[in-house]
Amino acid sequence: MELSPWLILFSVLVQASVILADTNTQDTSGLIGIADSWKYRPSNWGGDDPCGDKWFGIICIGDRVTSIRLSGTLAGGKPGTLSGDIESLSELQLLDLSQNKNLGGSLPSSIGTLSNLQNLILAGCSFSGEIPQEIGQLSQLIFLYLNSNRFTGPIPSSLGNLSKLYWLDLGENMLTGELPIFDGTNPGLDNLTSTKHFHFGVNQLSGTIPRQIFNSNMKLIHLLLDNNNFSGSIPPTLGLLKTLEVLRFDRNNQLSGPVPTNINNLTKLIELHLENNKLTGPLPDLTEMNSLSFVDMSNNSFNASPASDAPSWFTALPALTSLYLENLQIGGQLPQALFSLPAIQTLRLRGNHFNGTLDIGSDFSTQLQTIDLQDNNITAITVGGTQYNKILILSGNPFCDQGSNNQYCKTTGQPNSGPPPYSTAKNCAGLPPTCLLRQLLSPSCTCAVPYKGTLKFRAPTFSDLGNESYYLLLEKDMTTKLVFYKTPVDSVALYNPSIDVTNSLVISLEVYPSGKVQFVEQDIADIGFLLTNQTYKPPPVFGPYFFISQSYPLANEGFVASKSKKNKLPLIVGVAAGGAVLVAIVLILIVVIARRRKKTNRTEERSQSFASLDMKSTSTSVPQLRGARIFTFAELKKITNNFSEANDIGNGGFGKVYRGTLPTGQLVAVKRSQEGSLQGNLEFRTEIELLSRVHHKNVVSLVGFCLDQGEQMLVYEYIPNGTLKESLTGKSGVRLDWKRRLRVILGAAKGIAYLHELAEPPIVHRDIKSSNVLLDERLNAKVADFGLSKLLGEERGQVTTQVKGTMGYLDPEYYMTQQLTEKSDVYSFGVLLLEVITAKKPLERGRYIVREVHAAMDRSKDLYGLHELLDPLLGASPSSLGGLEHYVDLALRCVEEAGADRPSMGEAVSELERITRLAGGVTESASESMSYASRTPRHPYGGDSASEYSGAGLPSSRVEPK
Incomplete structure (x- = not known):
């Protein structure tokens, strides 16, 4: 039989489609150009079809590349840069190259052409030069992480155009210049009213903090300007930021003048750091700031009167854990209630004029670990009941100058004065195994190669670094969450918590693999993304943080490209140009077929979701769903005493609820749908499907269900108090x-x-x-x-x-x-x-x-x-x-x-x-x-x-x- 011309053409087109890549040629060219600028490629970056060949770290929608996730996987080999070829990836929404120390050089200005980019994550690399003004063209950008690099120059004023920006982290760089504000022509940071995070600490920014930068429309919760070179006064507009939770103006700054009196408008503020500036005027009144946990205003020049009473707000902050007021010349007698605040851990009040008798009382807080009153005017001490056996330093006070040999007059050797740094315990029942090279012993007592790094918490709400409960909580929380995000993690280990020179809490981290000795590329990229992109949220007491990883010894570290971009482009361009018409027709056919197939698959998925749960079934062939038991009508009739009125405990649009007792003695509630119920088959199926997959002490448990004899009944745990x-x-x-x-x-x-x-x-x-x-x-x-x-x-x-x-x-x-x-x-x-x-x-x-x-x-x-x-x-x-x-x-x-x-x-x-x-x-x-x-x-x-x-x-x- 002779074939028709259309059938012959279709056959040719199908054969042609075999040699054509699934990936847009522009995207392919861009990725190859980027890989060449790195010198080394990720493990499976070969060929000309990133989407079809599922290149590692590349996520596509259709034939377009929409995400690149390569956190911590480009370590080793020669240093690389980010090529201007990035502009070819016009549909890119997420770019994560974080934790790759060998990536450096300047960012290409062409990055500003990525009009769909929402996440730009370059933290923990070695990029240098100025931040391109063109980043301000990324109108869809929501998350911008450029912290922990080597950027210099000013903060681009164009960032003020990023109206959707939620998180802006420029910390730990070498940025200079002033904070940009709107000047009538150029935008500024004051335009970012929806941004909640300004993380600019540990740079070389200078000048005054302009009053225009803050306004009442802003939603800031973190304002970190610490470890810079700011001068001048604190603008009174700071008091307009009523959503603020963390404020750091400390370290290396030279702020002067009084603290605005409206600072107590910041009633949501948890962390206040003003230490090591040149602030004058009265000591700020913090009476209304009931959320404060950590206050440090040490080493300023407030106009305090040595003869006046201690500030009344000392005892008015119910959540206070840490009060640091060193070298401020404030005086008066310390109120006994200060030592009884329920959460108080540390009082550092040295170098002041506190006087009279130090009365700690007998009901001092069990959390209180350190009282440092060195170099004050304390003449006597009273401790009621149980003696205070934690750290109390009174050297340099008249009490000690009188020749007292009291232990509190010593600066060293006090009880608990030097607890050893925390280390995660190893749960070995017997003799621990001997680990091979690069392997370490995990908390579970197995040998594996951990992913290492450092967690830096910029504003923890606690100061008692010797309290192991914090680290145990963090270990448990992080392990649970990393497993929840489907990373193959067995356990995490924490080591050596300490406060670094930037006044941040630093903790060494090791993450151990589950079921294998070593992580693979995908594992490292996933864990790095979760920690760098702040997807993992630690317990609230740890506050804002960032993560810096160490290079991981991947078994399949990247290889040199076997073909260069120059060799591959002619083939790509030739195929594209020579078969443009064929490609267009083939793509139309593919799209039509794909859409039909996708629609069919979705229909099948919906139909199969409860296909085996026949609502009219009278058999027991209905599958059990994650522990939910299948009851017969006769069983439920028996346990409710034939659905008697005496067991009727409630009703609604769905029908009635009856109390019942299972043969095991367990009390249950049986919800029986009645004919014409407002709860139909869909709601009934939904409740079975959802409750069979959730298990939490604050969610009612589904014991089982019944579909027997045309009945629809759900059996729950019995909740007695309505x-x-x-x-x-x-x-x-x-x-x-x-x-x-x-x-x-x-x-x-x-x-x-x-x-x-x-x-x-x-x-x-x-x-x-x-x-x-x-x-x-x-x-x-x-x-x-x-x-x-x-x-x-x-x-x-x-x-x-x-x-x-x-x-x-x-x-x-x-x-x-x-x-x-x-x-x-x-x-x-x-x-x-x-x-x-x-x-x-x-x-x-x-x-x-x-x-x-x-x-x-x-x-x-x-x-x-x-x-x-x-x-x-x-x-x-x-x-x-x-x-x-x-x-x-x-x-x-x-x-x-x-x-x-x-x-x-x-x-x-x-x-x-x-x-x-x-x-x-x-x-x-x-x-x-x-x-x-x-x-x-x-x-x-x-x-x-x-x-x-x-x-x-x-x-x-x-x-x-x-």
Whole structure:
């Protein structure tokens, strides 16, 4: 049979497509040019098809290169640069070349042509020269890490054009010049109102800190200008940065004049470093700054009166761990309450005029490790009850000058004066094995080659470096998170914590592989990315940090390119030019086929997700889902005594809930859907699928389910004390005072944070409300009812979905856009926070609790003037509601109009833990508490993800209340 011309042409096209690369030729050419500038390539960079051949570190969408991730994998070989060929990768969104010390030279100006770039991560390299002004053209940039290089020259004013910038880290370079501000023509840093991180420490920046650089629209939480050469006064506009949490003006700066009196507007400030400047005027009054943990104003020239009393704010900072006020000439008698602050660890007050009797009292804090009062005017000491047996230095005081041989008059040899540096323990039951060259003994007592580096914490909130609990917490947290991000990590080891010359906490780190002796390229790139890109967020007490790695001895270190760019380009260009028409037709065919196949695959995935879970099945062929048991109708009928009224413990739109007792004696709650229920098959399947994959003490556990005889029933653990809503309304008889309410809401927050940040994939609940928070026998909170929940999928971004939820709790942004993110749950949680303190329905007869609180608030009054709105059962007095103002601040942050302005649930957990401590309540111990990290590209101190900056359509909205 004779073939038609079209069939012959199609056959030719198919054969031609075999020799054509999957990768855009422009991208291929650019990558080859970049590789040539490095002299050495990553292990599998060969051929002409980066996407099709899956070049290491290269991520593609279609035929375009969108990400390059090569953190720490280019070590060894000759030094290289970043070639101007980077401009060829016009679809690039992420460029991570961090932790490659052999990469240096100047950054090419052509990097400014990458109009789609969102993440530029070059930390820990050796780049030098000036930062190109062209970086200011990267209008989509969100994260910019240029720290720990050798950049010189000024900060480009063009960075002020980066309106989406969230994180700006230029620290640890050799930058000079002044801070750029808008001058009427050129932009400046004052234009970056959405940026939360200004990390400019350890440079050679100079000049004054211009007053125009700060304004009330800014959302800064970290302002690090330490270890520079700034002079002049601190601008009063600093007091406008009410979101600020960390402030460092210390070391090498020469700031003068008084500290602005409005500094106490910074009520969220946790770290204040003003030491080693030339500040004058009165010692700042920090009375209103209740969040402060670390204060250092040493070695300044404040106009303090030696005869005056010690500042009253000394005892007004409930979260204070460290007070450093050396050589300030302040005086008076130290109040006994200072030594009883619950979190206080270190008091460094040497070189002042404190006088009279030092009365530590008998109830001094168990956390207090060091009292340094050398060179003051102390004449006597009183310690009630148990003698203080930690470090107390009184040399240079009249008490010691009188010939006293008291141990406190010695500067060395005191109890616990020199604890050995911390080292992670090796858990070897017997004689440890002998490790080969380059291998070290891991904490698990196995020999392996660790990935080494240094963690530098720029502002930890503690000063007791001898407290092992901090390092144990960090070890456990980091190991858990690295494993969670699917890196093959067995354990981490920490060594030699110390304070370096820049006043940062430095800890040596070793990361050990799991199931193998040595990491491979991909492992190193992944771990380096997680630590450099701040995806890994340490426990809050450690504060902002950065990571510098050591070169890792990869077994497959890069090889010299077998073919140069010059040899390969003619082939690429020839194929492209000679077969342009063929390529176009082939691409059309490929796209059509690919789209059909993709659509088919997605349809199959959806259909197979619960294909074996036949909703009408009466057999036991339904698969078990991660431990969920399959019950027959007869079993559930028996354990509920034929669904008797006596066992009826609740009802809703879905049907009724019955108490039952399993043969094992376990109490369970059986939710039985009734015909015509508002909860349909989809919600039923959703709840089974989600609850079978999540396991957390603050999330209700699914025991099993039943699909027998046309019934749909879910079997949960039995929660005896009803819902939070029933407690607030008095229906359950469980009375919750302020501390108990904090404990309950903290537990609920931890459950939601687990769903967002530790569940795999992430889960958005979509119906957070008081009736979906259950209370167990110990009043622990359990988040329940996952019928409306949604998986966010692998990319953790916005999901376009039909709006569902409960009016009053529903996120307005989600309602208007139908774009679902974790921040939709955060809004509902904010409403729940307000419901907890008012005991009012969120929405009732046209009165909306969020609007009511906003209208009634007066920050100048006790409890923000909310006495009339607060639940009378709480007892509306400042003494009985410790931390309420911080609680309200958190609630209002959660219900911000824009999702990007709301905290993450992990941040909410940390803040609620702090509020609970302020209220005198008990949270989990440090070793038991869970920190909630985030996946790429989420970042630490603000909690926003890159997905929140992407555009989305605005389809019509429909609310389906439960």
